[in-house]
Structures are given as C-alpha cells and as structure tokens.
Amino acid sequence: MTKILKMVLPAMLLAGLFVFLFFWNKVEIVPLIQNNTQQFEKAVVTKILQDNLQENGSRIGNQKVMVKFLTGPDKGKEVKAVSTNGSLYGATCKKGMKVITLTNKAGEVEITSVYSFDRTWIVAGFVLFLFALLILVGGKNGFKAVLGLAVTFIFIAFFLFPAIYRGINPVLAAVITVSLSTIITIYILGGYTAKSAGAILGTVSGVIIAGLCATIFSKIAHITGYNVSNIEALIFVSKYTQIQCGDLLFAGILISSLGAVMDVAFSISSAVTEIHKVDNSLGLKELFKHGMNIGRDMMGTMANTLILAFTGGTLSELVLDYAYDIPFLQLINSYAIGIEIIKGIAGSVGIILTVPLVAFFAAFLCGKKDGVKKQKKSDKEKL
Template identity: 40%
Template sequence: MLNSKTLRAVLWTITLISFSLFLYFFNKGTHISFNKQGGISYVRYEKAKVLRVVSESSEKDEAINGLYRGFQQLEVQILTGEHKGELHIIKNYLSNLLNVYGKAGQNIIVCVDTANPEKYLVSVYNYDRSPVLYIFILLFLAALWGIGGKKGFKSMVGLLFTFICIIFLFIPMLYRGYSPIFASVLIVIITTCITLLTLNGWSFKTLSAVLGTTLGVVIAGTASSIAGHFAHITGFQTEEVETLIVIARDHGMQVGGLLFAGILIASLGAIMDVAMSIASSVQEVYIANHNLSKNALFMSGINVGRDMMGTMANTLLLAFTGTSLNSLILIYSYNVPYNELINMNMLGIEIIQGLSGSTAVILTVPIIAFISSRLIPMRRVENSYRVSATKKHNKANHL
C-alpha cells in the first residue's frame, strides 16, 4: 500500500504528464504560416553589436530629457540569424518614435527586411533589452523563493503553470475560434485549482477558495456582459480591432468576445486573493474555537472581507489611473467636454472593466464566507469519523 504522501506525488506526476501531452497535441494542430526566403519578402529581428559610430549629426533635446535629434552612421555586426557575422554600415535616425542612440560596444536589435536571398535592408529596431528583463525576472523569482521559502517555491510553480496555460492553451483557443467566455472560464478553473492546490494542498479551505474564485470570476463576466450590452460596448471598439478582424476572417476568431474574456482573466488575481484570504481567516477562527456556529464563522469571513473591500477599491482605482495615464493627460490637456468624455469608448471600456472586477470582489466576499463557513467545519466531523473508525478497528483486532 502507498502512503498518502507517495500517492499524492504519483497523482501529481500523472496529472502533469497528461496535461503536458494534451497541450502538445492541442498546439500541434495550430498552424501559422510564415513567409520563407525564396524570392518572397519577410522581416526578421536579429541581435547586432555596434562596432563604432562612423559619423554623427545629432544633438540632445533640451526640452525632452533623454531624447536625441538627428541621425548616426553606425557600423554593426549581426550576431544572430542567417546573416550572422556580416558587417553593415547603417543609418540610424533619431526622432520622437525612433530614438535608439547607438554607442560603440552596445548590443542592439536590427530589422532585416529581405526582398530575396541577395537583397535585404538592415535598420535599427531597438535596444537589446532582453538581458535586463531576464535579470529582473531572476531577481523577482529569487526574492519570491528566498523570502517565501517553501511557499515561495510553490508560488513560482503556480506562476509558471499559469503562464504556460495562457500561452499554450488560452491564446491558441481564442485564435482557433473557441468562445472567449468558455476559454476564460476554463483557464480560470484550471489555474485556480492547480495554483491553490499547489500552495495549500487538498483541504476544505482550498476547496472553498476554488469554488469562491470560480463563482466570483463568473460574476465578473456576467456583470461586464450585462453592462456592455446596455452601454453598447463590444470588443470591436478596442484599438487593435482592425488587425484582429483581418486575422479572424481566416481563423474564425470571435473578436467581439475578447474584451470580456480579458476582463475575466484580469479579475482572476484579485478574486483569488480575496477568496483565499477569507477562507484562511475562517479556518484560523475555527481552529481557535471549535464551538463557533456556522453563522458566527460566516460573520467572521464577512468582517475580513469588508476590510479588504476598502483597500481593493483603491487598488483598482490606482491601477486604472496607471494603465490609462497617457490618455488621461491628453484628455485633460484638450479640456474635453463632459458629454464627449463620458461617452468615449476608451472611458466606457475602462469603467466597465474596473467596476466588473470590483463588483466581483464585493460579491465574492459573502459567497466565500458562506462556502468556507459550511465546508471547513466538516474537517472536524471527518476527523472524528476517522478516529472512531480507527478505534473500532483496533478493538476488533484486540478481540
């Protein structure tokens, strides 16, 4: 007989292998065509090193700190791709949008625009930011693991799993024409179950948090859909819609539902946080006093949730301000009239996104408080049953 720890390890291994195989075969059927060299033009982005600045006619913009105006002649060596090792002298224009100031010894990204195997154009695309981003990610993971210990490591595993689900399941499902709402709910259920089970193991607390999170996200989707319907807001009013419509013609993607799918995914983190916090609080209160009634446990969860509502409202408001700061400054600078402002697509979308998430958080509080106050006391009943059964078994063996 396998002990419980070994059994859990075996089940986790089987689940991981099965899910990995599913993702492999699911993505194997997703074909995206790329143009290949052979007379047909295509663009690739490769790493290059600036060997020297051949000439320069530029000056620093005093009005805008950090920007240069003019152009440079740079000698670069391509470091990756089919033209690796080649040397080129390219013109680097410096403007508001393109402002990559080249220096000798610096790594940059160049755009290789190919017309055919013999003819291609090399131009400056951007700074090579990948080393900085990799270091930043490693520092984040090190802090998470170092400070969080075993829990931090489990958080890393949950974060990696969520990332894999989004890249290899959620986005391919949307691209293939699956319902955005169905895809979102599926991802929410999968990531919530795996993340919370990884962090806390199987328990009634975890089950309560999973159920509360799932219901909360469904509420967010329902609220956003109802508000969007009456406000006449759809995914066709977003910035990237024209390009997405072109893609959708070939792949059947449901562009109209992408906005609300995004709302579901965006609200998942906050709802999961609230659900887990309340479930943990109810469990701690119950452990401290097993004599509390279910209604008393419910009120304990409500009281914790009320404290979280206030901070969450501020968090959502500040998040909205941060993500829309450039647009808000433009609106302010043009002194946009109120009737124009309140009926803007951008503002309507942001309000519905923010309030849908907030509404879901608020309504998740009583839901998770009720579920956890009913499920968590069952642990004691289950333990009592196991103890009683063990005693009977031992007594029978003694006789």
C-alpha cells in the same frame, strides 16, 4: 498508501495536462504578412559613422553606424545600418551597444536598420529578480508563489491563445484558463485542504461573476467588443482566422480580475481555516461571520487596487484628455472611458461578491470536516 496517492495522482494528472498543452499549442499560424523578406537579429555596434547629436544636446535625423551580427546566417558579418531618431523604433547607438537589427531584403539588395536596444537579458533579469525576491522573503511559500506564476503563464500562453486562435469562444476559453490555473495554483499553495477547496470555489465564482457583470453592463451601455481601439486590426485578422474578436474584451476582463479575486479568496479561506483550527467548536454561522468580517476589511482596498490598475493602464490617454480639456459629456460617453469603467466596476463587483461566497464555502467545508471527525469520535465512544 493514501499519502502516496495524494502525491502520485496529481503528478500524473499534471504530466498528462502538460502533454496535452504541448500538442494543443501546435497551431498552424496563417501568414498575414509577407515577412520572409524581413530578418531580426542580435548585433553589436562597432562604429558610429555619422552621429545625429546637435550642439544643444538634442538629436535630429538618423545615425549611421556599423553593426556586427551576433546571430543568424550572417553571424560575424559587419554591415552599415541606420538608426532612426524615433520614440518607438531605433536607438541612440554607442560603440559596443548591443541592439536588435531589422534587415529588409529585395532581391540582391539588403537594407539593415536598428530596430531597438537589445533588452532581452534585462527583461529576463527583472523576472529572475522577482522570483529571487519571492523566494528570499517568502521561503517555501515564496517558491510556491513562483510555481503559481509559472502555471498561470503556461496556461495563458499555451492554452488560452491557441484556444482563441482555434475558434473557441474567448470567454469560454478564459473561464477554462481561469479555472485550471486557479485549481493548480491554489493546490500548490495550500495542498489538499478545506482552505484550498474554499479558495478555489470562491475564486472561480468571483471571476465568473465579474465576467457576467461586464457583459450585462456593456449591453446596457451599448458597448461591445467591437468598440475597442484596435478593432480594425482585429477584424482584419478575424477574416483570415477563426478568432472571435467580439468577445475578446470580456475574456480580458476575466483574466485581469483573476489575480485580485484569487488574493481575496485565498486570504479569507485561509483565515477561516485558521480560526476553525483554534476553536473547532465554532459552527457554520460563526465561521461565516468571521469570514465576512475579514472580507469587509479587504474588499475596500482590493477594489481600490483593481480600479487603480485599470486607471494606470489608460493613464496616457487620460492625461491627453485632460490636456485637451475634453468636455465631460464627450469624455464620459466615449467608448474608451466606458470600457475602462466597465472593467473596473465589473472586477470590483467580482471581488465584493467573492467575499460572502468564499466565506460560506470555507465555513461549510471546515464545519463539514469537523462534523465527520465528531461523528467518528462519537461512534468510537459508543463502541
């Protein structure tokens, strides 16, 4: 009966949660731009009317091509289109290439251009390749990891974004997202165990610590969420919506820290649990010590991983600063660099402090469970 409840109850809660997310995601988006005159569709290039390839191999100017719509109300229709020679828009078209087109309408006039190469199925293929690799290498645990990734994506896409858009404080929305995603993901990976409980408590604590550190560091450094590079666009959006753009920076730090903190927390909790299984005579102090030893070996590499991840995210800007030989005082006091440093340090602090927290939680839960078993055994012996 207990086993059935352990299976049915989570399934019912999960189903209820997904029903909530379905209705929660029904948000009426305020139209910020008049895009009813624009139409994006899939198409295939049927003919190159005018190429822009030069004798030296470079491309200058635009291509003029014929495209055939594969989707939309004009499916099957062929029209002339222009493909610009740009790094962000357009594509180097060849006959048979599948592209995304943008059609602008003004009355009876329609102008079609090539927006980009159609990479929809390529992106989907990479995602499926990742999932297949996880399952192939990890087997059952790999499949659980895929489910965990799906859960995280669902919470970010269907809870976090609508919550922020509805006017909920982004930091609070991020904390709820992190907590729910952590609970479900770790439950999928570890089930109803002391290992899972310790990892959940450690992960949520570590991520919240990272957010608190970011908030404290930013106040001391006089950096706010209004100092991000795209703040003008965010302020414009916030005028017509309920989005609190000033706290998006700190909410982002919470979300970006989740993966690394969860990795450390689950690994330490799992290790402590296995040690306890091998020798259940170990008490809280000894288990905590073992957990700390394991955590010390991990925290250096994981903190380094987080720093490198944030650095990689701003690499193009750092290379530009290097190429222009920006003075050190200008560089270290710029908002962009200050924000990246805060992100890296706050996340690393979260990882470091997760180690003792999850080591204690896991040791306490294992020892408590063992103590209950010993008490039951002692009661039976008395009888």
